[in-house]
Amino acid sequence: MVETKKRRASNSHSLERAERRMGLIFAIPSFIGYSLFVALPMLFVFVLSVFKIDLMSNTITFQGMSYFDKLLHDDDFWKAFANTFKYLVIYVPLTLLLGLVMALILHSRVYLRGMIRAFFIIPYITTYIATLVVWNVFLHPTEGPVNSLLMSWGLNPPHYMVDTRWALPVLAVIGSWKDVGFHCLLFLAALQGVPRDLYEASSIDGANGLARFRHVTLPLISPTSFFLLLITIIGGLQAFYQMALLTKGGPAFSTTTLTYHIYRTAFEYYDFSYASAVGVILFLITLVLVLINWFGQKKWVFYQ
Amino acid sequence: MKKRRMSYIVLALFLCLSLVLAACGGKEKATNGSGTKDIAQDNNETGNQVTIEVLNISQYADTPEYKAFVERFEEKYPDIKVETISVPHEQYINKRNIMLASGEKVDLIWGNGIYQYDAINKGFLMPIEEVAQEIGVDMTTDFGSSFKPEKDGHYYYFPIQQNNWMLYYNKKVFDDAGVDYPDPYEPLTWEEVADIAERLTQTVDGQKVYGYFYNHWGMYYYGYGSQLTDGKFYTDDLLSNIDDPEFKRSMEWLYDVMNNRGAAMPISQYISNNTDFLSYWNGGFGMVVGAQWYTQLAATKKSEFPRDWKFGIAPMPVPQEMKGKHMNWSSIDSLAVPKNSEHPKEALLFAKEYVSDYTLSTGALPMYNKIDANQYYEDIAEQLKDDDITLEQIIYLFGGDPDVINVAEKPVLAAPQEYESIFLDQIIIYYTGQDELDPVLSSIKDKVDRAILEQKDR
Missing domain, CATH: 3.40.190.10 (Periplasmic binding protein-like II)
Known part of the structure; x- marks a missing residue:
């Protein structure tokens, strides 16, 4: 009997080992891909930010912190920095709030729910370039439907993409519209995971709809909210497509965010080392924001 | 049993690495344009034949006139094979910068005035007057008296045409x-x-x-x-x-x-x-x-x-x-030879034929003054007679x-x-x-x- 038990235990251990080994094998391609195309280039950015490398003449010169020093005195960097945060201030709350509202609509017993769900998801699954072309037509200064309508009311609407006051907010709204479908899906999954009996219990205790949402729904979906907050911040810091395709960072630098500044410095002005230094700073900003949120989560994220 | 499992792991690792290395190791010479040659063989030289890499905008490189010219050139110079990297104009400068910055070998690059001065200032180009002499081109006289060397006394680009x-x-x-x-x-x-x-x-x-x-x-x-x-x-x-x-x-x-x-x-x-x-x-x-x-x-x-x-x-x-x-x-459009070109002489030979043959066939007057301009004017006039x-x-x-x-x-x-x-x-x-x-x-x-x-x- 004891012998059989031992044999069973040993079999179960060897099965576990085999599974672990197979798991490792399956992870290898992904690990190699990640190392080669993410980790190594990232490491190289750090190296490049302190060296001047000229591949034409095969020369490499150590520059120390000079690129970082230059960056601190570079007006363009600070303007890009400010633009990035302006973008975040609009993009992050808008995407999270809209995503939650859309998820709540889908979670309720709304008529034509399937169709509305598809409608909400379409922007997320559509190619970015195609959506930007549509937005460009939509916001055309004279012939787009938005301005045509505003002009028909006797208003003098802005020319969104060439107006320094409007271009960045409009790009943030476009970015939010594009990504909100993903947020909606995740919020919806979280909402569906909230146990019904908690709502029933709170109703019995006299809680109205708003109180149920505040004291039951929000705490129970807070892990998802936290996750979405993190990826929205990271996504906002990396915003690039709209700037590259609609405004090219202009007019007058007003839509140049840090990522577009990196792109322009590296691939238009051909200063890869300086662009890498900006990249390192962007990485540190991202890290700091993530850490702040990570440590701040204790106050508002509720893990069941 | 244990040994066999280990050998599976080693085999899987080997396969993965091979795949990754194969993917990274291939030298890409794919072109963005539709009609030009796609992938060059890694080994550029077979026997005495030399392959030159030419970077040009697709508005020129993808035309039938250009392809016909390359065929004529390769017939005339059987020892030189031309690989054209064709890039749409709007993406050209980025592509050029990335190629040159990453040390990729190119023998001849097209550029307008801004592009070529940008390349000169960034130290991408080699002086060409001595190599030009070897193919019978005198940079000081063959492009007219208004064409001057740079401040350091060198010529860095082979003029194609001056805009009119x-x-x-x-x-x-x-x-x-x-x-x-x-x-x-x-x-x-x-x-x-x-x-x-x-x-x-x-x-x-x-x-x-x-x-x-x-x-x-x-x-x-x-x-x-x-x-x-x-x-x-x-x-x-x-x-x-x-x-x-x-x-x-x-x-x-x-x-x-x-x-x-x-x-x-x-x-x-x-x-x-x-x-x-x-x-x-x-x-x-x-x-x-x-x-x-x-x-x-x-x-x-x-x-x-x-x-x-x-x-x-x-x-x-x-x-x-x-x-x-x-x-x-x-403003002068021109062809220039990057510093790391392995075949500058062949590249300039191509440039000389480019201006003498291809440029003329496109309806532009080359600055190279050994060309008969009259035929060029007559051809244009014939094409525009309906206007x-x-x-x-x-x-x-x-x-x-x-x-x-x-x-x-x-x-x-x-x-x-x-x-x-x-x-x-x-x-x-x-x-x-x-x-x-x-x-x-x-x-x-x-x-x-x-x-x-x-x-x-x-």
Whole structure:
């Protein structure tokens, strides 16, 4: 009997080992891909930010912190920095709030729910370039439907993409519209995971709809909210497509965010080392924001 | 059993690594254009044959004329094989920078004035005068007396053609508005162009026709100022001179045409419409200042740019002070040899044949003066006879007038790429009425000066 038990235990251990080994094998391609195309280039950015490398003449010169020093005195960097945060201030709350509202609509017993769900998801699954072309037509200064309508009311609407006051907010709204479908899906999954009996219990205790949402729904979906907050911040810091395709960072630098500044410095002005230094700073900003949120989560994220 | 499992792991690792290394190791020479050769063999040389890599814009490299020329070249020089890397113009400068910065081997690169000076300033190019001698080209004499070496006494690029700018006009728009055509030899002044553009602007069948068409390129804003300052885009200490009052006058002229007279498309519409420099050939515009490439790319290609109207040509408009003078914005398109080229001599041989054979076949007059220009003029005149354009006009406007006054088309001497990019980004503020011209020009100057100084430091 004891012998059989031992044999069973040993079999179960060897099965576990085999599974672990197979798991490792399956992870290898992904690990190699990640190392080669993410980790190594990232490491190289750090190296490049302190060296001047000229591949034409095969020369490499150590520059120390000079690129970082230059960056601190570079007006363009600070303007890009400010633009990035302006973008975040609009993009992050808008995407999270809209995503939650859309998820709540889908979670309720709304008529034509399937169709509305598809409608909400379409922007997320559509190619970015195609959506930007549509937005460009939509916001055309004279012939787009938005301005045509505003002009028909006797208003003098802005020319969104060439107006320094409007271009960045409009790009943030476009970015939010594009990504909100993903947020909606995740919020919806979280909402569906909230146990019904908690709502029933709170109703019995006299809680109205708003109180149920505040004291039951929000705490129970807070892990998802936290996750979405993190990826929205990271996504906002990396915003690039709209700037590259609609405004090219202009007019007058007003839509140049840090990522577009990196792109322009590296691939238009051909200063890869300086662009890498900006990249390192962007990485540190991202890290700091993530850490702040990570440590701040204790106050508002509720893990069941 | 254990051994077998370990061997599976090792095998899996080996396969993964092989896949990754195979994916990374292949030297990509794929082209962006549709018609050019796709993948070059890793081994460039077989026997005595040498393969040269030529980087060119797809607007040239993907044409049947270019492909036919490469075939003729390879027949004439069987020891040289040509691999063309074709890149659309709008992506060209990025592709070129990445290739050269990453040390990728290229033997010959195409470039306009800005691109080549940018490459010279960045130390990408090799001096070519000695190699040119070896193939029988004298850089000091074979491209005319106006072609000079750089400040260090070296020649860094092999000129293809010099742009010849002129005024193109749509005769139907003139007829509809009851306006006389411009004189074929006496240039209009810019003030006259503004007046005529205003008279030509009207709505026909619900479609707006603008009297004047411009491109969102620097010379359309500052080119009039270049005529007034003799192309002085830089101060004596090689900083930006864009705040010179004459450049300011130039930009105010276009503001007046665009925003006061309404005779040119507002810039916000121009950008939102993704207007292209070839949009002029849609027929909805009266006049445009364009170089001979308008003839090469559109006017003679009615299958690609169908039109039911005739166009005319006249000398480029001039400031009132230069009335009666034939002026041109001078810019040279050229081929250059990167420092790391392995076959500079073969590359220059290709460049020599390129200008002698291909360039001529596209309807452009090469600067290489061992070419018979008369045949070129006659060919153009034949192609444009339906538009009632005469041989004499062609000779006068397409490079045959010895008295033409050339001024710089754009700033090229220091940080040219940054100069143009900063200028175009900032000037929108003025044309959309968000700021006055003085602060905008001051901001452009500050930024360009910083870019120039940084480039000097680098």
